[in-house]
Amino acid sequence: MMTHSRWQGKHVLVLGLAKSGTAAARILKQLGAKVIVNDQLAFDQNDAAKELQQEGFDVVCGEHPESLVHEGLYAVVKNPGIRYDHSLIKKALKLQIPVLTEVQIAYDIAPCDMIGITGSNGKTTTTTYIHDMLVGGAKTPHIAGNIGVVAAEVANQASESDIMVVELSSFQLMGTDTFAPKIAILLNLIDAHLDYHGTRDEYIEAKKQIFMNQTKSDYLIYNADDEIVCEMIKDAKATLVPFSTKKKVDGAYVEDGYLQFKGEKIVTVDSFSLPGEHNVSNALSALAAAFLAGGNIKTIQNVLQTFSGVEHRLQYVTTKKDRKFYNNSKATNVAATVTALQAFEQPIVLIAGGLDRGLSFDELEKELTNVHTLVSYGETSELLAEAATRAGAKAIVTETLSEAVPHAFRESNKGDVVLLSPACASWDQFKTFEERGKAFLDAVYHLDD
Structure with missing residues (x-):
């Protein structure tokens, strides 16, 4: 493990356990910090807190005494999920005490370069792409971050011959102050997580943290097709590397039927393995990162031609009676479902529904031109059915996802795509989008059959 004088002898409050908080507490202690842990779950039900206490940590559970912040x-x-209107966070900010996430600790101690990936959609696919493209290269890639592996733990085990490929949410980035990956990727921006950030401007500022501390010796790969992204990167000091599916740029692009990087043809569009322009866009950003990180062109080409997608993200499931089934449970907002719909030329039976956040489905309604039937379920079932009817599609309302699937199969025709792309969060009937995808x-x- 690398040492870092920043934390030596410092008093630190770790707020919220789960995987990231528990890892952060242990690493901070190794770094010489004086750590106290606070978690909302009562001690008698809190296995992580019990373990930490046995390891000698000061632990406060079941309440959040304001005296912990001084x-x-x-x-x-x-923990990244804890909002900034939490009483202890508000007090810390008032006292001008830094409020950080474990991603900052990971950066402090990492002995190797980092590639950081953020955006409203496509982060996990792009992160996985880059990792696979770098396998077998000069540096050993390790996935970390929002994809489910605590970045600080990965950094704690890494060596100089490694490279970290880190998926980063706005929640994580907002809690950084010196973080500066060697290669940053900004995929796209839509209005998302405004219940957490409060305003669109705050959300954008959080995302900008991925490049705000970079210098000219670092790289910022950005989506030249996204107007918001192009406006955001005007503040960047890094070397800019654009990618585009629509025009030739000084980076990664599509031209003459090829995915190209700075004039070099990589693979043909026809041999590219995933459906949809959004996946081409993700792939362009990934191949740019892989080349900049010293990846092998043969490996990059092979990944682009064979990559089968990430579970729950436009994942091909099976074909039954000439109907192809796709699992896009990760589509927790309308924009993600619109992107999925645009990936297919075949007629679609769409399964959608979930938690009612009081949002409009007007933008989805406009994109239902290729959907002949929408089978809805959950809290938003009636609202989605109304949107489908207005768009001229057949609407079928069910209560649960398990009921929706056989209805969708019966309504489908040979050659159709049956697509789960909920356009809603999963929390009305499932704990996570992964659980929802597995139910599908x-x-x-x-x-x-």
Whole structure:
């Protein structure tokens, strides 16, 4: 593990445990910090807190005493999901105490370069692409961050011959102050997580943290087709590397039927393995990062031609009676579902629904031109059915996802795509979008042939 004088002897409050908080507490202690841990779950039900206490940590559970935040505190390291209107966070900010996430700790201690990936959609696919493209190269790639692997833990085990490929949410980036990856990627921006950030401007400022501390010796790969992104990167000091599916740029682009990088033809569009322009866009950003990180062209080409996608993200499931089933459970907002719909030329039976956040489905309604039937379920089932009817599609309302799948199969025709792309969060019926996706897979595999 690398040492870092920043944390030596400093008083630090770790707020919220789960995987990231527990890892942060242990690493901070190794770095010589004086750590106190605070978690909302009562101690008698809190296995992580019990373990930390046995390891000698001061642990406070079941409440959030304001006395935990005081002028002698160096920093609060919080779980990314904890909002900034939390009482202890508000007090820390008032006292001008830094509020950080474990991503900053990861950056502080990492002995190797980092590639950081952010955007409203496509982060996990792009992160996985880059990792696979760098396998077998000069540096050993390690996936970390919002994709499910705690970045600080990966950094703690890394060596100089490694490279970290880190998926980063706005929640994580907002809690950084010196973070500056060697290669940053900004994929796209839509209005998202405004319940957390409060305003669109705050959300944008959080995303900009991925490049705000970069210098000319670093790279910022950005989406030249996204107007918001192009406006954002005007503040960047890094070397800019654009990517585009629509025009030739000084980076990665599509021309003459090829995915290209700075004039070099990489693979043909026809041999590219995933459906949809959005996946071409993700791939362009990934191949740019892989080349800049010293990836092998043969490996990059092979990945582009064979990559089968990431689970729950426009994942091909199976074909039954000439109907192709796709699992896009990760589509927790309208924009992600619109992107999925645009990926297919075939007629679509769309399965959608989930948590009602009081949002409009007007933008989805405009994109239902290729959807002949929408099968809805959950809290938003009626609203989605109304949108489908207005768009001229057949609407079928069900209560649960397991009921929706056989309805969708019966309504489909040979050559159709049956697509789960909910356009809503999963929390009305499922704990996570992964759980929702697995329920879809189960329902598909149990359909009568």
